[in-house]
Amino acid sequence: MEKESCFLLGYIARKHGLQGEVSVFLDVDYPEDYADMDSVFLAARDNDTLIPYFIEYIQLYDRKAVVKFEGIDTVEEAESLRSCQLYLPIDQLPQLEEHQFYYHEIIGYTIKDVNKGMLGTVQQIYEIPSHDLIGMEYQSKEVLIPIKDDIIIKVDKVEKWIEVDLPDGLLELYLD
Numbered sequence: 001m002e003k004e005s006c007f008l009l010g011y012i013a014r015k016h017g018l019q020g021e022v023s024v025f026l027d028v029d030y031p032e033d034y035a036d037m038d039s040v041f042l043a044a045r046d047n048d049t050l051i052p053y054f055i056e057y058i059q060l061y062d063r064k065a066v067v068k069f070e071g072i073d074t075v076e077e078a079e080s081l082r083s084c085q086l087y088l089p090i091d092q093l094p095q096l097e098e099h100q101f102y103y104h105e106i107i108g109y110t111i112k113d114v115n116k117g118m119l120g121t122v123q124q125i126y127e128i129p130s131h132d133l134i135g136m137e138y139q140s141k142e143v144l145i146p147i148k149d150d151i152i153i154k155v156d157k158v159e160k161w162i163e164v165d166l167p168d169g170l171l172e173l174y175l176d
Contacts (some may be wrong), residue, residue: 001052001087002050002154003043003048003050003087005089006089007089007104008049008086009027009028009034009086009088010024011025011086012067012081013025013064013074015079015081015082016066017066018075019068019073020068020069020072020073020074021066021078022068022081022082022135022147023039023063023065023066024063024066024080025139026065026151028063028095030038031041031060031063032060033067034058034060035060035096037058037088037154038054038055039055040055040086040087040088041053041087041088042084042085045084045085050087051137053072054070054082055068056066065112068151069161099154099155103125103127105126106122106162107120107124107125108121108123109160109161111134111145111162113164113165114165114167116166119144120138121137122134122135122157130146131147132146133146134146134147138174141174141175143170143174144170144172145164145166149164149167151165151167152164153165164172
């Protein structure tokens, strides 16, 4: 399995208990959708190799979970998994409503403003505590657009464009 055909589910924060369990942070909106997983792929943060791990049990606590993997039975084995990232195949993502989107889906989409027309393409998504941002290339500069309902008007997944209503002066901040 390649990372490009998977999505990041979360990461192992630390060992948990004495029987090889690990504490996992689930970086998803609806952790309960993953309560019945049978397996995941693990990768070290600096490695693109995905290794399948089968799950004996998982106990959810909001966005955190205690997970027991088959074959991981000691504190030392659990500790060796610290900071590993958890991945699942993209086809296991829950279906979204028509107006919703996953961040990985919109990379490369064209941004068009209701007033200014076509602007540029989505290069990157930045997830920060206050609110997430679209990194768009515009006139050879990166412009950051807040991902907010009053700014993102429409996403067309067939034509691959996003209609936005940018706040006055946002583009000019990046061009001066």
